[in-house]
Amino acid sequence: MHAPTGSVDAGAGLRRPAIDFRDASVRFGDFTAMGPVNLTVERGEFLVIVGPSGCGKSTLLNLVAGTLQPFTGETIFNGAPVEGLNPAVGYITQKNYCLPWLTVEGNVRLPLEFRRFPKAQVASLAASALERVGLRGFEKAYPRQLSGGMLQRVMIARTLVYEPDIYLMDEPFGSLDALLRTKMHDEILHLWKDTDATFVFVTHDLAEAVTLADRVVVMSGRPGQVKLTLDIDLPRPRDVVDIQSNPRFGGYIKTLWEALDLN
Template sequence: MTTPKLSIERVGKVFEGRSSRVAALDEVTLDVAAGQFLVVVGPSGCGKSTLLDLLAGLTTPTSGRLLVDGAPITGPGLDRGVVFQQYALLPWRTALRNVEFGLEGKGLTRRARTDTARQYLDLVGLSGFADRYPHELSGGMRQRVAIARALAFDPDVLLMDEPFAALDAQTRETLQDELLRIWETTRKTVVFITHGIDEAVYLGQRVAVLTSRPGRIKAVVDIDLGDRRQTEDVRSTPLFAEYRHQIWSELHGEVARAQRSELSAREVVSVG
């Protein structure tokens, strides 16, 4: 039996405050195969970003365990690259130097770092913008630099936390196409967090739906739209609509439940 690239085994995460205790995730179990594009959706506050932080090794689970290639995740590692919603670029570095940043701990020569950074800027369509600073780039371009930086040190796994959420609709769709092209070129294992059902269906091979907090796996939907590039507008096809409705049906009740829970919490605070 093939070992999954990522294994999430009965993972729970509780945040302890001075006067409160918040369970973000509970008994989450999921495997991700090597080269698979998994999208995770769920209502606000269900623990999606917490799950990504756990996979990145930025925090530790309260219960359960997470593994990469069968080995426990004990912290950040070069086998996993992370792309956040906010670009997190260094403003005093050019696009090229931002991409080089992740390579500086690998012992490469300056020439090798530069050549690799240029290769990945070319991969994301920014070969002509290597010498531009972040403030000279559009939001979509900055996110492309962030993706290039994450890919440049050649991680096995790419973890993406709502990377296109802050972009306008047209730029978002363009970058979705670019991300699919990059994934088809590199065949990295991708875990992608989003609020958008359309985005989940368009990008994912599989879509995992989380419940309202504490987040649990409610459903995993396998997506088979064929080669999206062979269809002029795959988002308008009946099959796309069928997948969208399936995920919406799983998610709709959880969003309503999360909203009721938030309202109840506000009422408690108000009464108190």
């Protein structure tokens, strides 16, 4: 079970944060894209990042993944600086990166094969991941035969299969219709609860942010800095339909909207 936001367990004093951005900034030539940012993500937290386009939301995820290095400051992951590609994270975007010539099962097996897992273990772990995202029976299907929501589940299963410490999610449901997005919200909350992993989720959708998050971070306009952090004190586990009728739900959205710098 996840501890409520702001709670402290018996071992909390000994636990390192999952991620710690320390005066992190990113520049491209003479252009400062983001920062400096100081932000800590606790283990097991579901953190959502919102902000105007180009403010550095995805840049923060790329720093954790190690695909970018900060111009100043550092990104700390599990107590050590990120200095190259970070294989301990899973990264899911709204784009479909399934290989069209592989089956669903073949796509899910890829991370394990790259990591040279034993063949028997690869088959077992892939089957388990597909079961958990509701794709049992579609193992031999090809990406072209699947709906948008099912393709997103394949991407989640392909990440889930190697059990990363951190799930980085960059607008993963941005291209889905409202009904399917609601279903995927429910599935991602179940995944978070079942894995006890840390989630860092980027979105432009304030309702999505409040529905999912323990805490929402609002970034300022470029160069993006942390403008507001807002604890979301809504009960868990959350029913993604019922939660929006909670009297506090609209208040959180109003606070986030007022904090956004859209000029």
